[in-house]
Amino acid sequence: MNRRPTLLAALALTATAALTLSACGGSDEGSAKDKDSDKIAGADTGDEKSASPSESSAPAAGGRPKIDFPSDAKNVFDYEKTGDPVKDAVLADSALSVNSVDEAIFVGSTDTEALGFYNAEKALSGSITYALRYIKKGDSWVGETRYFDYKVSLSGANGAYVTYCSDESKSFIKNKKTGKVENTPTTADSYVLYNTKLEKRADGVWQTTDVASNRGSKECQP
Numbered sequence: 001m002n003r004r005p006t007l008l009a010a011l012a013l014t015a016t017a018a019l020t021l022s023a024c025g026g027s028d029e030g031s032a033k034d035k036d037s038d039k040i041a042g043a044d045t046g047d048e049k050s051a052s053p054s055e056s057s058a059p060a061a062g063g064r065p066k067i068d069f070p071s072d073a074k075n076v077f078d079y080e081k082t083g084d085p086v087k088d089a090v091l092a093d094s095a096l097s098v099n100s101v102d103e104a105i106f107v108g109s110t111d112t113e114a115l116g117f118y119n120a121e122k123a124l125s126g127s128i129t130y131a132l133r134y135i136k137k138g139d140s141w142v143g144e145t146r147y148f149d150y151k152v153s154l155s156g157a158n159g160a161y162v163t164y165c166s167d168e169s170k171s172f173i174k175n176k177k178t179g180k181v182e183n184t185p186t187t188a189d190s191y192v193l194y195n196t197k198l199e200k201r202a203d204g205v206w207q208t209t210d211v212a213s214n215r216g217s218k219e220c221q222p
Helices: 016-020 085-107 113-118 121-137
Strands: 073-077 139-155 159-175 191-200 206-215
Touching: 073 085, 085 113, 085 121, 085 139, 085 159, 085 191, 085 206, 113 121, 113 206, 121 139, 121 206
Parallel strands: 073 139
Antiparallel strands: 139 159, 159 191, 191 206
């Protein structure tokens, strides 16, 4: 499916070369099938493989805002813990950044605590624009979006880059008023590659500050 507007794709990601890691870089300037819906979402944390705080509600901890999801929507973050506490913290907050944007869509407001807590600078302004596309149309989404193939690289003491893929083949746009769900078929555009930049705040939270995406990336297709 193609549920997210290619909003984040429009963000200019600096240091794309650093993001290339062992993956691929790229930004999505808008796919040919951009249907006002290019998605960002959830949080998975857990034992060896992360088991997601985004599978509905993530309990608040250490002053962090709680993120709630409706029962018919779920983000699954499929990544192995690296064993490096810094990289694992980056991955966890990266996932919460995604969840915070989806929460804004679900509640129909960009004035949520989590959105500005986990996102800053270009990523925050882009996320607000993105969420408003749903809100103004009265849309939300249902189903499950899976995030996978994570790669993380540190840049000094307070910087990091994360690349990952998303599989939107099981998530669909839903109109809140009518309840109608767009059961769109799975295509290459159902898979998106994300390149993200994060910076650590003084309180230890890793905020996403920049994002670029490439919908239909061959790197993410099965």
